[in-house]
Amino acid sequence: MRRLLSVLLVLMLVTGALAGCGQKSQEAADKTQQSETAQQPAQETTYQRNETLYAGGGLWAPPSNWNPLTPWNAVTGTVGLIYETLFNYDPLKNEFIPWLAEKGEWTSDNTYQVTLRDGLTWSDGQPLTSEDVKFTFEIAKEHPEIYYSPMWQWLQSVDTPDNKTVVFKFSTSHYHEWQYNLYQIPIIPKHIWQNKSKDDLLNGANEKAIGSGPYLFDTYSNDRMVYKRNDNWWGIKALGLTPQPKRIVYLIVPSNNVALGMLMKGELDVSNFFLPGIPTLKANYGITTFYDNPPYMIPDNTVFMFINVTKEPLSNVELRRAMAYAINPKVIAEKVYENQVEPSNPLGFVPAKSWEEYYDKNVVSQYGFSYDPNKAKAILDAAGFKLGNDGVRTTPDGKKFKLEISVPYGWTDWMEAAKIVADQLKAVGIDAEAKFPDYSKYWEDLTKGTFDLSFNNFGSQVTSTPWTLYNWLFNPITGDAQYNGNFGRFDVEGLQDMVAALNEAKPGTDEAKKAASKLEEVFLKNIPAIPLWYNGLWFQASNAAWENWPTEHDPYAYPVTWGGRWQTGGTMMMMKIKPKASQ
Template identity: 45%
Template sequence: MEVPVEVTVEVPVEVTVEPIEEPTVAYERGETLYTTGTAWSPPSDWNPVTNWNYATGVIGLLYETLFLYDPLANEMVPWLAESGEWIDDDTYEVKIREGMTWSDGQPITAADVKFTFELGEQFAGVPYSSLWDWLDSIEQVDDYTLQFQFSDPLYHQWSRYLYMTAIVPKHLWEDRTEEEVTAGANENPVGSGAYLYETHSQDRMVWVKNPDWWATELLGLEAAPKRIIDLVNRSNNVSLGMLLQGDIDWSNNFLPGIKDLVTGGYGIEAYYPEAPYMLSANTACLWLNLTKPPMDDPEFRKALAFSIDVSQIVDVVYGGIVQASNPVGLLPSEGWLQYLDEDLVAEYGFSYDPDQARALLADGGYVDTDGDGFVEAPDGSPIELSVIVPFGWTDWMESINVIARSAQAVGINVQPEFPDFGGYQDQLYGGTFDMAINNFGSGLSNTPWTYYDWLFRSPIRDQMTNGNFGRYDNQEVFDLVVELDKTPLDDKAAMQEVMSALQEIQLAELPVIPLWYNGAWYQANTSVWGNFPSAEEGAPKYFPIFWNNYVQFGALLALTELEPAEAE
């Protein structure tokens, strides 16, 4: 019994482009960069504190962070901060650049940074309020120097706050109520970044270049486009048509047929000129509900892992634009992959091997007792499992068809199901699912601690909204995740010791099955702009993503190296 998989990946010969709302102002095309791939609803929020629903570019283009993070070089890039360092085990000192101003002309000082972080102490609804569980105080030494004093420093978490927390102007925010800070739209925003709010409509966000951006004078940087217009997604197919017609310059959509787009003379570039075409952004994992048999049996989980033909997902579903994951799921970035324990992977890892899957099932007492082609549990009870992804997520829908077919081929009765997103989320967070694909917390960062904190989030609650959806309960693992967080990032030997301990348990128990790396979807049309980020020799090397909370990974700096196409 098999689940059919039918996938067609090609570039449409004719693409119908739906009419979009015409702007009230005609912008000079050669000065305007059109982007898409982030927003799926009209822009309505410019609040960088509530960092999950803001308009594309609010953090990165409008508001800025103390540091940027460059995942390609695995480097923290000083930004609003001129420098930052641990001056002892419990004290982190930040020096702010002198000579920076907000877009209203007021100076940016250490007082703004202190105020921003103290919002987390003042209001429980601020996303980084938990920082104050282990941050004691912030001392402003002078106008440009701060010292953060920690009671119990969590080095990895803190390093992320440095490039994920947008600094806001104290003089405009200090009189705001908790509701305004945590739920306000922040209309008429004043920031520090390369762009200013100009206007928005139902289908677009329009940013205009800040003529007084501090980085021009202090760092010699200037963003090339006078305007950035981020278009709200209608569908990936519509975005594909607009990209081909040159109405979009920079797309962060998942688009089919990348090989044909890049090699077919359409003037389209991806990050790599050949497979996999895309950088990797996160790890798609098969989550197993360990509170339900037979998923509570590690040997069954291993059999399932050996049964899955990931190459079918990589090559057929995605057309070669993603990569298969290593068995522990660490992303292929220098910051993570340096800690992959190859010896453990060689000893305990898994790969597609249906014969090994069948042998593991037989050894575990899983046999087909009634002749229907599917194994029963050791106690003779039938095994009927489902694997879920949200309806409409077509690449994941096709992927779980492959997973179900692979499992069925070795005798495990798995059926794909496609609830709407709300139903999917309810099952995942509430722990009522059997199996599910998810990648929400596996995204790229400067430390693999973020990945393991997601895999092994504790404590286990009725609702698990931020990871450990399968309810894997192992105090040794939970303690190792905390130990990793408390290990200085520059102590690589100590980090490797903890990382190896985590990977050994992970591979032995296999509570989650990493399968493939979702791509950092990126396509550029070179008819108007050139010198886009690319792996090609001589091209800028930046992580080319405008998704929320990713602009500070490289897209901002890439804007300073774009050139008009005719100048190439």
């Protein structure tokens, strides 16, 4: 079910750290998916500071949706704080954390059994049982419009032999996809959702949501969402974890500059924005980042430059290969990001434990590339791209061409990076120019395939398996628009079979590694996109009101508060931080 994973991957990144320039991607997404205004059910309240955490970086429009069946619309925290998944996942340690599930295991090649914890409850006091899990999955079979319904193309049945046991049987075991789903699909209460109309299921706002999580829907206004601690949360007893903030106030912060000022004054406790001047913030304001030294930030996703292989002369693989050698992402890391990011490896693999075992060094050594402008020139010469007296190359048949590099206007870091890439391409004789359409035009050109070159990272974030990366990079071409990756419309014979082979091989096995190697070879031989740099998990924390933030010295959680990502670390961070003792 390629659509489910693609939607979720887009959700995770579009609601998170796409462009470091202030999350304009979130703003663009929310403006098309949420209403511009929201009711104000309660007056803004002043909360006791040592009981309240203020966060920003993942909310860009007035809160208006808390529906876990439409997570791309839902306010950040809906999944993770209110609704929970069977497992949480720690990208730092590559560990699945039993959550609603006490354990899960493959009992045969096509059967996966989940055992739920004792004492699970919904926030209205009703028990959470295996019937709720069964209902969550089967409602997508009944309503194919639900985003994870394609799972039923390979999921045969869900059985509940008792209140704690759920047995999933598959016609074809998509091991990697299922592994990812275990910490992505939020479990919903059957007793509340079974009587909802189709319109409520698919379009309802679900205000005052009832979930099983450590926080409750409290209130909201035009510039904030307020969560209140669930003091009856099942996890206090079962997990031995207690949420520390009594309230989480998630703020709409209109710009990076505003976020910077609030962080310096201690008005914002945790920020998931890209902010400049990190050494100064650390030295003069005691701001915590994950790493003490550059890059300061955890590499979270990879920015790729997609190449429209349907256009001439970009259909020429030698031109694409030459461009890969001509680009030096180190300059971008230094000049644009003040070394808060690092240049990507040739595959675009985020340096995470879950992906490292699949990184085939032999394939990279044989087919990979690195910055070498002289080699780029030699490739172009050999391929017949002749250099004119004006320093600009023509196609092998003598035609002039100019390439446009498209990034959204207002994403200032990407805009500067695109200018650098254009200059580097010009240095080897390729006429290129950075272009900055507004977001809607950028997205239209990207999805309809009318662009030349375009930056994107909507499906490259670290997950439990690199299959998600190839599911995005090689997403099948199904129609006029490519919304879920493979924006350059690359294809070779047998490509989808190769992606499926990785999905259907048990993770960590030699079979899975060989399947990944084949995909890596296809990518490096054809270069449908060029990986540039690792976008950071932008994380800065004030120690004015809260302390004991996760760092490299105590990496107890992945410090993320973006939508769709709380269950990969943000929720755990709320359990471990401590109010400042001196308050």
